Amino acid sequence: MNCKEMEAKLISYTDGRASDAERTAVERHIESCAACRARVAEFHGVWSALDEAPALEPSPSFDARLRQRIAAEPRRSAWFGWLRPWPRLALATALIALLAVWVATPLVEAPEENEATAQAILQQDIEDYDMLADFEALSTLATPSGNETPAPAKDKL
Amino acid sequence: MARSDVQLMLGVKAGDEASFELLLARYRTPLIHFLGRMVKDPAMAEDLAQEVFLRVYRARAGYKPSAKFTTWLFRIATNLALNAVRDQRHRQREVSIEQPGEARAGEDEQPLEVADASPGIVEALVERDRAALIQRAILRLPEKQRAAVLMHKYHEMDYDQIAAALGCSESALKSLLFRAYETLRAELAPLVGEKAQP
Numbered sequence: 001m002n003c004k005e006m007e008a009k010l011i012s013y014t015d016g017r018a019s020d021a022e023r024t025a026v027e028r029h030i031e032s033c034a035a036c037r038a039r040v041a042e043f044h045g046v047w048s049a050l051d052e053a054p055a056l057e058p059s060p061s062f063d064a065r066l067r068q069r070i071a072a073e074p075r076r077s078a079w080f081g082w083l084r085p086w087p088r089l090a091l092a093t094a095l096i097a098l099l100a101v102w103v104a105t106p107l108v109e110a111p112e113e114n115e116a117t118a119q120a121i122l123q124q125d126i127e128d129y130d131m132l133a134d135f136e137a138l139s140t141l142a143t144p145s146g147n148e149t150p151a152p153a154k155d156k157l
Numbered sequence: 158m159a160r161s162d163v164q165l166m167l168g169v170k171a172g173d174e175a176s177f178e179l180l181l182a183r184y185r186t187p188l189i190h191f192l193g194r195m196v197k198d199p200a201m202a203e204d205l206a207q208e209v210f211l212r213v214y215r216a217r218a219g220y221k222p223s224a225k226f227t228t229w230l231f232r233i234a235t236n237l238a239l240n241a242v243r244d245q246r247h248r249q250r251e252v253s254i255e256q257p258g259e260a261r262a263g264e265d266e267q268p269l270e271v272a273d274a275s276p277g278i279v280e281a282l283v284e285r286d287r288a289a290l291i292q293r294a295i296l297r298l299p300e301k302q303r304a305a306v307l308m309h310k311y312h313e314m315d316y317d318q319i320a321a322a323l324g325c326s327e328s329a330l331k332s333l334l335f336r337a338y339e340t341l342r343a344e345l346a347p348l349v350g351e352k353a354q355p
Binding site: 007008010011012014015017039042043045046047049050052053054055056057058059062063065066069070073 | 181185186189190192193194199202203206207210211214215284287288289291292295306309310311316331334335338341342345346348349
């Protein structure tokens, strides 16, 4: 261990939290390094001097004042208090409800949509029929009667 | 068997006021010690300690025992203290700009009265002087270093707890502590030298 590495171990060596291996390494180093030995002694000195720092004690009215401030805190209403422990459940329920509405929406609208589609098809058929009715070439053909049978295939040949 | 901090906090969460009283009894003094050393003004330290407990109380519903209670508590206390110290410094700067020549550092320090030099009084004065010197050396540390030293020295918190309370890595904390103790070593050299002599 060199002096730089020693710095990293100095705090845990001083506060007594160094592992056995770290402690042994520090002690081996300070045996041969007077500067680090002096520094370790001074760190120990600072560590024990800090015990003499004055400490502030709580005033006798501390608890009473805190209780007053807590009593002045706004209370949650009963329904909110009931809801509060279950915010995730409430959120999940809301999401499920939204999802259900979203999934159900196309099913509800489907009959209208089907009706609209059927009407469009019917409209197209009517337009096609009107166009065919106006087609001159067709008007020259004899209107087939119900008891006429189609011409035999050989006549066509 | 004493209930752990986490058990007590879960009790507070469930609406048990006695659990809050037990936490208050357990941490009132350590928090005031910490905050009293973080900020110079005792009244401010008490106000901050009150604020820490209020925040714990307000946060009870969302409390999850994911971190050690002490870490959480000291994190709140540290943040409040750091903000208070910065505000205090800002106000002092404003005052010194507005009233140059007033509010000089160290002006409020009490001079030692040595008119009656009987041995008991001299000892008490020396002791008071030493304590004041140590207190001043702590207060002169940069705020984050000060908080680190206080949690490390007086509250015996683990490195990972202190690092979590300060929001830094463990290696950054060790370097912070090293710099802080180096500063204290220089500041307290007269006391440390005295003590080292037989």
